[in-house]
Amino acid sequence: xxxxxxxxxxxxxxxxxxxxxxxxxxxxxxxxxxxxxxxxxxxxxxxxxxxxxxxxxxxxxxxxxxxxxxxxxxxxxxxxxxxxxxxxxxxxxxxxxxxxxxxxxxxxxxxxxxxxxxxxxxxxxxxxxxxxxxxxxxxxxxxxxxxxxxxxxxxxxxxxxxxxxxxxxxxxxxxxxxxxxxxxxxxxxxxxxxxxxxxxxxxxxxxxxxxxxxxxxxxxxxxxxxxxxxxxxxxxxxxxxxxxxxxxxxxxxxxxxxxxxxxxx
Amino acid sequence: xxxxxxxxxxxxxxxxxxxxxxxxxxxxxxxxxxxxxxxxxxxxxxxxxxxxxxxxxxxxxxxxxxxxxxxxxxxxxxxxxxxxxxxxxxxxxxxxxxxxxxxxxxxxxxxxxxxxxxxxxxxxxxxxxxxxxxxxxxxxxxxxxxxxxxxxxxxxxxxxxxxxxxxxxxxxxxxxxxxxxxxxxxxxxxxxxxxxxxxxxxxxxxxxxxxxxxxxxxxxxxxxxxxxxxxxxxxxxxxxxxxxxxxxxxxxxxxxxxxxxxxxxxxxxxxxxxxxxxxxxxxxxxxxxxxxxxxxxxxxxx
Amino acid sequence: xxxxxxxxxxxxxxxxxxxxxxxxxxxxxxxxxxxxxxxxxxxxxxxxxxxxxxxxxxxxxxxxxxxxxxxxxxxxxxxxxxxxxxxxxxxxxxxxxxxxxxxxxxxxxxxxxxxxxxxxxxxxxxxxxxxxxxxxxxxxxxxxxxxxxxxxxxxxxxxxxxxxxxxxxxxxxxxxxxxxxxxxxxxxxxxxxxxxxxxxxxxxxxxxxxxxxxxxxxxxxxxxxxxxxxxxxxxxxxxxxxxxxxxxxxxxxxxxxxxxxxxxxxxxxxxxxxxxxxxxxxxxxxxxxxxxxxxxxxxxxxxxxxxxxxxxxxxxxxxxxxxxxxxxxxxxxxxxxxxxxxxxxxxxxx
Numbered sequence: 001x002x003x004x005x006x007x008x009x010x011x012x013x014x015x016x017x018x019x020x021x022x023x024x025x026x027x028x029x030x031x032x033x034x035x036x037x038x039x040x041x042x043x044x045x046x047x048x049x050x051x052x053x054x055x056x057x058x059x060x061x062x063x064x065x066x067x068x069x070x071x072x073x074x075x076x077x078x079x080x081x082x083x084x085x086x087x088x089x090x091x092x093x094x095x096x097x098x099x100x101x102x103x104x105x106x107x108x109x110x111x112x113x114x115x116x117x118x119x120x121x122x123x124x125x126x127x128x129x130x131x132x133x134x135x136x137x138x139x140x141x142x143x144x145x146x147x148x149x150x151x152x153x154x155x156x157x158x159x160x161x162x163x164x165x166x167x168x169x170x171x172x173x174x175x176x177x178x179x180x181x182x183x184x185x186x187x188x189x190x191x192x193x194x195x196x197x198x199x200x201x202x203x204x205x206x207x208x209x210x211x212x213x214x215x216x217x218x219x220x221x222x223x224x225x226x227x228x229x230x231x232x233x234x235x236x237x238x239x240x241x242x243x244x245x246x247x248x249x250x251x252x253x254x255x256x257x258x259x260x261x262x263x264x265x
Numbered sequence: 266x267x268x269x270x271x272x273x274x275x276x277x278x279x280x281x282x283x284x285x286x287x288x289x290x291x292x293x294x295x296x297x298x299x300x301x302x303x304x305x306x307x308x309x310x311x312x313x314x315x316x317x318x319x320x321x322x323x324x325x326x327x328x329x330x331x332x333x334x335x336x337x338x339x340x341x342x343x344x345x346x347x348x349x350x351x352x353x354x355x356x357x358x359x360x361x362x363x364x365x366x367x368x369x370x371x372x373x374x375x376x377x378x379x380x381x382x383x384x385x386x387x388x389x390x391x392x393x394x395x396x397x398x399x400x401x402x403x404x405x406x407x408x409x410x411x412x413x414x415x416x417x418x419x420x421x422x423x424x425x426x427x428x429x430x431x432x433x434x435x436x437x438x439x440x441x442x443x444x445x446x447x448x449x450x451x452x453x454x455x456x457x458x459x460x461x462x463x464x465x466x467x468x469x470x471x472x473x474x475x476x477x478x479x480x481x482x483x484x485x486x487x488x489x490x491x492x493x494x495x496x497x498x499x500x501x502x503x504x505x506x507x508x509x510x511x512x513x514x515x516x517x518x519x520x521x522x523x524x525x526x527x528x529x530x531x532x533x534x535x536x537x538x539x540x541x542x543x544x545x546x547x548x549x550x551x552x553x554x555x556x557x558x559x560x561x562x563x564x565x566x567x
Numbered sequence: 568x569x570x571x572x573x574x575x576x577x578x579x580x581x582x583x584x585x586x587x588x589x590x591x592x593x594x595x596x597x598x599x600x601x602x603x604x605x606x607x608x609x610x611x612x613x614x615x616x617x618x619x620x621x622x623x624x625x626x627x628x629x630x631x632x633x634x635x636x637x638x639x640x641x642x643x644x645x646x647x648x649x650x651x652x653x654x655x656x657x658x659x660x661x662x663x664x665x666x667x668x669x670x671x672x673x674x675x676x677x678x679x680x681x682x683x684x685x686x687x688x689x690x691x692x693x694x695x696x697x698x699x700x701x702x703x704x705x706x707x708x709x710x711x712x713x714x715x716x717x718x719x720x721x722x723x724x725x726x727x728x729x730x731x732x733x734x735x736x737x738x739x740x741x742x743x744x745x746x747x748x749x750x751x752x753x754x755x756x757x758x759x760x761x762x763x764x765x766x767x768x769x770x771x772x773x774x775x776x777x778x779x780x781x782x783x784x785x786x787x788x789x790x791x792x793x794x795x796x797x798x799x800x801x802x803x804x805x806x807x808x809x810x811x812x813x814x815x816x817x818x819x820x821x822x823x824x825x826x827x828x829x830x831x832x833x834x835x836x837x838x839x840x841x842x843x844x845x846x847x848x849x850x851x852x853x854x855x856x857x858x859x860x861x862x863x864x865x866x867x868x869x870x871x872x873x874x875x876x877x878x879x880x881x882x883x884x885x886x887x888x889x890x891x892x893x894x895x896x897x898x899x900x901x902x903x904x905x906x907x908x909x910x911x912x913x914x915x916x917x
Contacts, residue, residue, distance in 0.1 A: 006697040050351065
């Protein structure tokens with residue numbers, strides 16, 4: 001139990017120990033929120049509704065997207081604790097020398113990072129709500145649907161990031177993979193702009209990929225663009241992605257371990 | 266990287282007798298330097314070496330080029346979606362808005378090609394490479410830029426060039442020689458301005474690993490807000506993007522000058538027209554500051 | 568801590584490790600070929616290694632770079648699975664039961680750190696305390712001990728990335744020993760340390776072995792360290808064990824062991840009247856160096872007597888040969904043997 005907390009808290013501890021990083025994060029987040037709010041208000045100055053979203057919904061969506069992207073923004077790179085760095089510096093061997101399986105260590109670190117990011121996002125959310133920058137959830141049902149799908153969406157995101165990290169065990173470099181994932185995540189999840197604005201073919205394409213399950217679905221429930229009646233269908237899709245990605249990454253962990261023990265760290 | 270080391274210093278480093286070598290000259294301070302021609306050749310040889318090193322990992326190389334393309338296309342899609350959905354855009358016609366996006370993208374491709382390594386300087390710092398660069402008789406900043414071949418810039422440029430071409434063709438204007446020269450200068454100035462911004466931010470990374478978060482964030486801001494008329498945003502944001510993060514000089518001001526949409530820029534039209542010069546001045550200034558920061562570099566251990 | 572079943576703390580029996588890597592020929596054609604039909608080359612890093620270490624022993628694993636030392640350690644720590652042979656550490660096969668084995672061992676790979684680079688070193692200790700489940704009381708007393716011996720408290724609140732190499736490796740040592748493992752593997756632990764710190768580390772290791780009865784397997788290129796610490800050494804080269812014994816045995820086998828340095832009263836060529844059983848190594852005016860010629864196994868005291876009997880001397884003493892020289896001879900000697908056997912053809916050697 002205690003071990004779980006102290007492993008999960010590594011990133012948060014590193015951040016809390018350097019006040020300049022905290023103020024930096026707060027500054028970036030505030031400016032980003034301000035800009036996004038300005039942008040959506042400006043875009044809607046001549047338009048009533050677009051893509052089925054009115055101005056209030058668009059602003060709420062934009063704010064939530066900034067906050068949600070913040071969740072995984074905490075940079076483990078600074079702590080030199082990303083898989084790619086561990087492999088590059090040869091320190092990955094220590095993951096295999098401790099009485100804590102590498103996958104478990106990875107999971108704890110990731111959950112810890114996501115919780116830390118969540119604390120920021122939640123704080124930002126409360127501030128925005130109190131300041132009247134954005135609307136509360138469309139209804140109680142929408143709030144519930146948002147909470148459930150958001151949690152599952154974060155699980156999908158965890159597995160997607162894990163998959164790119166696992167690639168490092170085979171490819172000497174995974175920069176491109178990570179960049180492509182980030183790009184896909186930001187664009188196809190509806191992080192930059194709600195998928196509702198995009199053409200039909202684009203929406204069809206993202207419906208076939210796991211990314212929109214991470215952000216677009218929960219956020220659309222929040223602003224009421226998706227009716228709560230649709231919840232079961234979206235839950236089923238999210239569960240499908242969680243289960244299949246979990247199975248896939250588990251398999252890859254096993255192969256990665258095998259690779260380490262036959263090739264050395 | 267030993268190859269590069271040898272290229273730079275020759276086996277065993279520079280020797281006094283090297284002054285007689287045809288590719289060496291003695292400066293007026295009595296320092297031994299490569300001649301300009303040899304200097305250029307050396308730079309090109311390092312580029313060739315790093316290119317070969319990148320091409321070794323074929324999949325990664327192609328992915329990188331593809332990523333450059335995909336990234337830019339996504340920005341186009343994003344801009345196109347906004348443009349299609351929200352036609353207002355501060356009274357700018359859509360061909361003029363397209364020109365902003367196209368100029369920025371081409372500038373960005375050039376920036377990536379020549380100065381792109383500044384964005385991720387922490388990686389180089391963390392690996393302790395700066396210490397090695399400081400030992401070699403070449404400018405550290407140039408060695409940073411030469412450290413990796415910018416494969417992704419190839420993709421960026423590919424999209425940048427094609428988008429720029431189509432925007433120029435689509436633009437309803439007479440292309441006089443003066444305008445052609447101006448648009449060329451503006452694209453170069455945009456690249457320099459982007460270079461100035463990231464060079465300045467990378468000076469932060471020389472000391473603080475967290476500087477990387479700032480660079481990445483600014484990169485995101487540039488691609489989110491750099492592609493359409495900033496005048497749609499409130500004045501305070503406009504001012505910030507002009508005087509704090511000079512994003513307006515990258516493509517918005519020169520495009521406004523070219524297309525004559527000079528109302529509501531927030532600055533006099535003459536200043537907006539001087540954007541290419543601002544880019545040059547910004548870059549020179551940022552390089553001086555960077556060198557200053559380098560003199561206070563403290564190194565990494567462990 | 569399980570199993571004192573085995574009489575040895577560490578046992579290696581016929582360990583072999585072969586790596587398979589793709590070889591790429593230069594040029595475009597080579598690139599194409601590597602894509603279509605990659606050429607696989609196997610490299611034998613460890614060819615045949617057997618040794619055992621008793622409980623509470625300190626063993627130094629010596630050998631030139633690329634001899635197979637690190638690969639051997641990786642197999643014993645459970646990171647690598649051997650291609651053939653068997654290893655056991657405290658009665659556990661490390662690569663089969665990695666997690667169980669992990670509780671029994673501590674390891675430092677001198678050039679790599681296990682500390683969290685963005686946190687103060689002390690935070691890393693706390694995290695490791697929780698990962699290994701060390702009780703608070705034990706943790707505190709262990710930290711006090713390490714601080715006494717390694718002076719950690721002067722820098723353990725500094726972020727790891729700001730530590731000097733010597734400070735960092737000291738913290739890494741403490742991190743590896745925190746859970747009081749019965750077996751400790753140290754791969755070049757004193758790299759980058761100054762003489763004072765090296766001495767502190769030696770004291771710590773001696774203390775671990777003598778007082779706590781820990782078993783230590785150490786690789787190093789520092790011969791002073793070997794002389795000060797190791798009662799037993801295993802010399803390994805090209806993946807084979809060349810010698811398993813004491814330092815004295817290495818000296819007798821690869822070094823001349825000792826020499827007689829004498830200063831004669833009169834400058835005369837010493838070669839002509841050389842005492843039996845000795846030969847002249849070098850003469851520089853009145854100063855002559857003798858060494859045993861190997862004919863009658865003369866011992867140092869006899870040799871002194873023979874020299875004094877034969878010449879008039881103003882100064883005479885026995886000089887033990889330098890361990891560095893002995894090791895150089897050992898490494899080179901082995902290479903000469905193998906070159907004769909035609910085994911040194913590049914690819915078979917890591």
